[in-house]
Amino acid sequence: MERLLSEIRSCQVCKSHLPLGPRPVVAAHPNARIVIIGQAPGTKVHQSGIPWDDPSGKQLRGWLNILDSVFYDESKIALMPMGFCYPGRGKSGDLPPRPECAPLWHNALLTSMPSLELxxxxxxxxxxxxLGKTAKATLTETVKSYQEYLPKYFPLPHPSPRNRFWQSKNPWFGQEVVPVLQxxxxxxxxxxxSST
Known part of the structure; x- marks a missing residue:
């Protein structure tokens, strides 16, 4: 695992596409029970090198109902994005995650964590x-159908402050989905x- 993480953190594959240069952000451990797969680091996380070190991360920890100390204990929770580096800015926010990362690194990371439960x-x-073909036509429908993907997967919206409107429009998320997630x-x- 250490060698794999070292390889990921020194990855230069997308270098020419990254406006701030490569700085892969990932946290993983062979004993992790949960992995959180997000989009890609924003500028704040790119600067700090700490996953979810921003208002989105604060909101996510609220949804999970866990302390920072638990969230950042990689022997419990692994944190890996679809794109490991900040992809740059587009017209309406950050660009999509670079497509190279997931096929290159995700399988190796996931198979290095045999205790994963979620x-x-x-x-x-x-x-x-x-989720491939089992994903619904929209994120809202996928999140609403979260029970179909359990016990392996739990789909969530992005916890960005920009998504406050989505949350206010979909009160069922906070009322029905978040308690099950917690x-x-x-x-x-x-x-x-209990196993330690």
């Missing part, structure tokens, strides 16, 4: 990649605690 898929890019995460982390 893969949390954040946003359309990870959902389409991992219960599932707590159960897995409790199992983790």
């Amino acid at each position: 893969i949390i898929l954040i946003g359309t890019y990870s959902q389409q990649y991992y 219960e599932r995460v707590a159960h897995i982390l409790e199992l983790d605690k």
Whole structure:
């Protein structure tokens, strides 16, 4: 695992496409029970090198109902995006994650974590990649159908502050989905605690 992480962190494959240069951001451990697959780092995370070190991360930790210390304990929770580096800015926000990363690194990372019990898929890019034809026509429908993907996958919207409108338009997410997510995460982390 250490060698794999070292290879990922020194990856230069997309160098010519990255406006701020390569700085792959990932956290993983062979004992991780949960992996969170997001989109790609924003500028703040690119600068700090810490995954989800931004307002989106704060919101995500709220949804999961876990402390920063648990979220950043990679022996419990692995954090890997669809694109490991900041992809640059487009007309309406950050560009999509670079397409090279997931095929290049994801399988090797996932197979290095044999204790995984839950893969949390954040946003359309990870959902389409991992759910394939079983993903619904829209992110809203996919998230609403989350029970179809359990126990392996749990699809979520992006926790960006920009998505506040989506949350206010879809109150069922906070009322019905988030409590199930919190219960599932707590159960897995409790199992983790009892096995150590």
